[in-house]
Amino acid sequence: MLSKNMVTKLNNQINLENYSSNIYLQMSAWAEIKGLDGSAAFLRQQAREELDHMHRLFQYVHETGALPVLGAIKAPATEFESISEMFKQVLEHEKLVTAKINELMDAAIKEKDHSTVNFLQWYVAEQHEEEHTIQQVLDKIQNIGEAGSGVYFIDRAIGGMVHKN
Ligand code: OFO
Numbered sequence: 672m673l674s675k676n677m678v679t680k681l682n683n684q685i686n687l688e689n690y691s692s693n694i695y696l697q698m699s700a701w702a703e704i705k706g707l708d709g710s711a712a713f714l715r716q717q718a719r720e721e722l723d724h725m726h727r728l729f730q731y732v733h734e735t736g737a738l739p740v741l742g743a744i745k746a747p748a749t750e751f752e753s754i755s756e757m758f759k760q761v762l763e764h765e766k767l768v769t770a771k772i773n774e775l776m777d778a779a780i781k782e783k784d785h786s787t788v789n790f791l792q793w794y795v796a797e798q799h800e801e802e803h804t805i806q807q808v809l810d811k812i813q814n815i816g817e818a819g820s821g822v823y824f825i826d827r828a829i830g831g832m833v834h835k836n
Pocket residue numbers: 688691720721724765768794797798801
């Protein structure tokens with residue numbers, strides 16, 4: 672049985688994961704119109720993963736006898752200055768998500784809610800993974816450079832990071 676406080680926090684996280692999905696899906700549209708097909712595919716994959724994160728939380732809240740609640744989600748940004756600016760925003764957003772997962776974990780530990788602590792472990796590992804992946808994207812952008820045909824090669828490199836499944 673989850674505490675009221677925990678249900679509220681988990682529902683806020685459901686909302687944040689949903690928002691993350693929309694941010695990345697919208698970014699994929701920007702990439703697509705700029706002809707950055709590799710980045711668009713990568714961002715669509717990220718968007719789908721975020722939806723999976725949302726569903727896991729939704730299921731967990733439901734299984735523990737509480738009501739998952741889908742709140743309002745604000746509209747994501749539609750325009751970006753450059754591919755590097757966009758992926759910097761992705762990294763900043765993932766850092767925010769990590770901070771929120773850590774807050775949730777702190778609350779679960781404080782309440783001695785072992786089930787939620789166990790459930791959240793997956794998210795802790797996932798955030799580590801995601802921050803690392805986006806840092807790799809930013810490193811590629813930095814190494815290749817955006818001048819001239821650099822953006823073309825950056826996009827190919829990012830497209831090469833899409834999982835084949
Ligand atoms: Fe990329 O954030 Fe979900 O967990």
